[in-house]
Each structure stands twice: as structure tokens, then as C-alpha cells.
Amino acid sequence: MEHLTALRGFRDIYGEEIERFTLIERAARAYFQLLGYKEIEIPVLEKTELFKRSIGDTTDIVEKEMFTFTDRSGDSVTLRPEATAGIVRAYLQASLYAKERASRLFTVGPMFRHERPQKGRFRQFYQMDVEVFGIADPMADAELIWMVFLILGRLGVTNYTVEINSVGCRGCRDEFRKALVRFLESKKEGLCTDCAGRLDRNPLRIFDCKNAACFDAITDAPVIFDYLCDECRKHFDDCLGRLGAFHVPYVVNKRLVRGLDYYTRTVFEFTSPDLGAQKAFAAGGRYDNLVEEMGGPSIPGTGLAIGMERLALLVRELPPGQTPLYFLARVGEEAEAWLIPLLDAFVSSGMPLAYAQPARSLKSQLKYANSLGADYALILADEEVSKGIVLMRDMKDGTQKELPLDPAGLPRLVKG
RNA sequence: GUGGGUGUAGCUCAGCGGCAGAGCACCGGGCUGUGGACCCGGGUGUCGAGGGUUCGAACCCCUUCACUCACCCCA
Numbered sequence: 001m002e003h004l005t006a007l008r009g010f011r012d013i014y015g016e017e018i019e020r021f022t023l024i025e026r027a028a029r030a031y032f033q034l035l036g037y038k039e040i041e042i043p044v045l046e047k048t049e050l051f052k053r054s055i056g057d058t059t060d061i062v063e064k065e066m067f068t069f070t071d072r073s074g075d076s077v078t079l080r081p082e083a084t085a086g087i088v089r090a091y092l093q094a095s096l097y098a099k100e101r102a103s104r105l106f107t108v109g110p111m112f113r114h115e116r117p118q119k120g121r122f123r124q125f126y127q128m129d130v131e132v133f134g135i136a137d138p139m140a141d142a143e144l145i146w147m148v149f150l151i152l153g154r155l156g157v158t159n160y161t162v163e164i165n166s167v168g169c170r171g172c173r174d175e176f177r178k179a180l181v182r183f184l185e186s187k188k189e190g191l192c193t194d195c196a197g198r199l200d201r202n203p204l205r206i207f208d209c210k211n212a213a214c215f216d217a218i219t220d221a222p223v224i225f226d227y228l229c230d231e232c233r234k235h236f237d238d239c240l241g242r243l244g245a246f247h248v249p250y251v252v253n254k255r256l257v258r259g260l261d262y263y264t265r266t267v268f269e270f271t272s273p274d275l276g277a278q279k280a281f282a283a284g285g286r287y288d289n290l291v292e293e294m295g296g297p298s299i300p301g302t303g304l305a306i307g308m309e310r311l312a313l314l315v316r317e318l319p320p321g322q323t324p325l326y327f328l329a330r331v332g333e334e335a336e337a338w339l340i341p342l343l344d345a346f347v348s349s350g351m352p353l354a355y356a357q358p359a360r361s362l363k364s365q366l367k368y369a370n371s372l373g374a375d376y377a378l379i380l381a382d383e384e385v386s387k388g389i390v391l392m393r394d395m396k397d398g399t400q401k402e403l404p405l406d407p408a409g410l411p412r413l414v415k416g
Numbered sequence: 417g418u419g420g421g422u423g424u425a426g427c428u429c430a431g432c433g434g435c436a437g438a439g440c441a442c443c444g445g446g447c448u449g450u451g452g453a454c455c456c457g458g459g460u461g462u463c464g465a466g467g468g469u470u471c472g473a474a475c476c477c478c479u480u481c482a483c484u485c486a487c488c489c490c491a
Contacts, residue, residue, distance in 0.1 A: 060490085064488085115489065125491070128491095269491090277487085278489090278490070282491070287418050296461075304491095307491030318432085329449095331449070361444095362450055362451095363449080364443090366451035366452095377450085393451090400450085
């Protein structure tokens with residue numbers, strides 16, 4: 001009989017990878033706390049309408065990547081493809097804007113997109129998502145980028161680049177869009193079919209196309225950067241100035257755009273050449289109109305997402321276990337009876353005590369202890385039991401000493 | 417959704433028409449109470465699945481599934 005496997009793009013995360021996840025999360029949480037970010041848990045399943053309204057009807061995510069289905073009551077529901085929409089919904093539902101002048105929130109969890117899996121891309125993937133509501137000043141953008149910079153520093157990740165750009169506000173984006181469409185109409189023949197279609201619906205996305213022909217076509221295209229209004233330009237310059245003060249190195253990429261419609265002004269990406277084709281492992285930007293568009297008051301927002309799987313690929317070194325590992329080898333029935341009292345005593349003292357089950361030959365047990373990386377092996381056979389002692393073997397140098405067989409006192413004695 | 421690559425032991429892989437293999441891991445022994453180094457022994461398998469060609473298929477053909485990389489898209 002064929003055994004069942006997980007769905008394509010859905011994985012089990014365990015072993016070294018989950019240790020990397022834990023390491024990343026711990027580093028991130030430390031800075032979230034220092035900078036006043038509060039945790040929020042939001043549902044994995046939401047009304048489909050939420051994502052259509054926030055992410056944008058014509059984006060690829062909404063058009064062809066969402067896990068959308070009809071539930072038993074006939075409503076269209078969707079597994080969240082990203083977290084911002086849900087957090088905005090929660091922010092409005094809880095009327096947080098009326099309770100605090102600024103809200104700093106973060107959430108950690110799985111997202112779902114029905115894409116073809118490849119390196120660093122899965123259908124269920126994990127993000128740490130951070131959002132700031134109520135701060136129009138670019139300080140909030142800079143703070144977010146700096147925070148990622150700090151987390152990466154803590155994790156020892158160095159081979160990456162911060163790319164940053166501004167996509168402007170509604171006003172300058174409209175100006176730019178007109179100019180861009182005017183320009184591209186003249187180059188229409190050279191565009192790939194995808195981009196020809198984007199011309200009407202979402203011309204900004206043509207900048208993301210990796211097709212060589214399109215890349216050539218847009219070489220001389222106008223860039224949003226040159227169309228920024230005075231306020232947007234000032235916002236961007238201020239943001240860069242803040243990054244400088246934080247000593248965060250960055251590269252301005254005037255062609256950087258993002259795949260979600262709600263972004264305004266600041267957009268940024270952290271990329272690494274160590275990742276393969278999916279090289280962005282953290283990205284985000286400002287969304288000053290989103291809260292209002294979702295039916296709330298006019299409140300600015302800015303946020304980012306960190307891709308756990310991708311960042312985990314960049315975390316090279318795992319810290320070694322710091323507490324020594326003890327192992328109990330026992331031989332004979334008299335000795336076996338001491339397993340539970342000793343295990344109880346060690347664990348109650350916060351010390352790890354491993355053991356083989358079943359207890360085979362002493363040789364086999366020591367071999368097992370060695371494979372577990374035990375620092376010390378306690379050896380207990382009937383002979384020791386009758387003498388009221390236990391042997392403690394140092395697994396590094398092979399020296400042994402006798403200790404009294406006393407569960408209550410042994411954990412402390414063993415520590416030395 | 418499209419294209420390329422790969423599916424053989426727990427893991428990494430060799431074998432590419434003639435008995436199913438290696439290294440590592442694992443188990444046992446040398447050492448009946450002492451791990452790591454060494455020596456000896458042990459193969460633990462629907463060769464991804466289904467069908468076809470053939471005296472004979474892990475190998476050739478068809479179908480299918482899975483994994484993987486890339487396109488696309490994105491964290």
C-alpha cells in the first residue's frame with residue numbers, strides 16, 4: 001500500500017531547520033520587544049474579499065496564487081497569502097487607532113500561495129510580519145529596516161544588500177503612470193505577451209519582468225523616482241538620512257517596485273546572492289492609503305515581512321548546546337530500578353539525562369551515549385547498586401570516579 | 417501554468433539488457449563491565465508506480481506520480 005505524503009509545496013519542518021527557525025525567531029523577538037512591538041495572532045483563513053481589496057484585484061497573487069474555496073455555508077474564503085491584510089482588518093476591528101496614537105504589531109506564522117515550488121519557495125511558508133500604524137514620518141520606515149539589520153547582525157548573516165526606492169503617493173504615481181504608458185505604447189512591439197497585457201492593467205509591474213526583451217524596452221523608460229512630488233521626495237531623502245544615522249548600508253534601486261498594489265512611498269528589499277532565484281528574504285514598504293481603503297480612518301502604515309525559510313538558508317552556524325548532557329547506562333535488574341528515581345531527580349534539577357531503551361550491553365549503551373554527544377555517562381550495574389555507588393565517566397577523556405548512589409544529591413554532585 | 421534535471425538500502429550514490437551493489441549509518445562480535453580509533457561478520461531493498469518490448473528489464477519504450485532547479489511570481 002502506498003503511504004500518504006504531504007501535499008506538493010507543503011512540508012514538514014524538523015531537525016536542524018526548525019532549530020534555525022527557533023534561532024531566528026528568538027533573535028527577532030528580542031528586538032521586537034526592545035522597540036515596543038506587540039505580538040498579535042490573526043486567523044489563517046479570511047474572507048476572500050479582504051485580500052482582493054487590500055492586495056489588489058489585478059495582482060498575480062490574487063489572480064492565480066491564492067488558496068481560495070467555498071466553505072460549507074457557501075462563502076468564499078482564502079488561506080492568507082500574506083499577513084498585512086489580516087492585521088489591518090484586526091486593527092480596524094479592534095479600533096486600535098482610537099486607543100493608541102501609534103501601533104507596533106508583529107505576527108509569526110504560515111502563509112499560503114499556490115505557486116510551483118522551487119528553492120526557497122513553498123506553498124505553505126512562514127513569515128515574521130511587522131507593521132507600524134499611525135506614523136507618517138519616514139522614521140518608522142527607517143526603524144523597520146534598521147531592526148532587520150540588527151536581527152541579521154545578531155544571526156551572523158552578512159552577505160546581503162538592502163535595496164530601497166520610493167513608489168510615490170497617489171498624486172505622483174498617477175503622473176508617472178501616464179508618462180510610462182505613453183512611453184511603452186511606442187515600444188509595444190518589443191514587449192512579451194505578459195507585459196503587453198500589463199500595460200493596461202498594471203504597467204508598473206513591467207519593471208519586474210526578467211524577460212530580456214522587456215528589460216531592453218524599459219532601459220530608457222521613465223522611472224517613478226523622477227516623478228516624485230516634493231513631499232514624496234522629501235520623505236525619501238529623510239528616510240535615507242535616518243538609515244545613514246543608523247549606519248545601515250543601502251543601495252537606491254530606482255526600478256524597484258513591489259507586487260502588491262497598496263504600497264506608497266518607501267519600498268525596500270533585503271536580497272542575498274546565496275539564495276538562488278528567489279533572492280529576496282525580507283521586504284516591505286509603506287502603505288499610507290490602505291487603512292482608509294479598507295474602510296478605516298486615514299491612518300498611515302508601514303511594514304515588512306521576513307521569509308523564514310529563506311532567512312534560515314542564510315543562517316550558517318548553529319550555536320552548540322551549552323548545558324552538558326548526561327547519560328545513564330544501567331546493567332541488570334537492580335540497576336534498572338534506579339532509572340526512574342534518577343531521571344526524576346535530574347529533570348527536576350533542570351539537567352538533561354538521556355538513556356537507552358531498552359538497555360542492551362554496556363558497550364552498546366556507551367556507544368549510544370557517544371552518538372548522542374553525551375558529556376558524562378553515569379554507569380550503574382548491580383554491583384554498584386550493592387555498593388551504593390554510581391560511576392561517572394567523563395566521555396571526553398575516559399576518566400571515571402565513584403559517586404554515592406543518592407538521587408536527591410546526585411544532580412548537584414555531578415555538576416562538580 | 418511552462419520547461420530542464422533526478423527518483424536504486426535509513427542517508428549519499430554507482431550500476432544503464434544477463435545473480436541487486438559501494439561508502440556512511442545501523443546491529444552483533446573481537447573486549448561475556450566501558451564509547452570515539454581499529455579488525456571481523458551481518459544487506460536491512462515492492463530499483464517511485466502502472467503498462468509495453470524482450471528468452472531475460474533497475475537499465476529500452478509509453479503513461480503516471482513525486483522531488484528538484486529555472487521561467488512566472490514573490491518572503
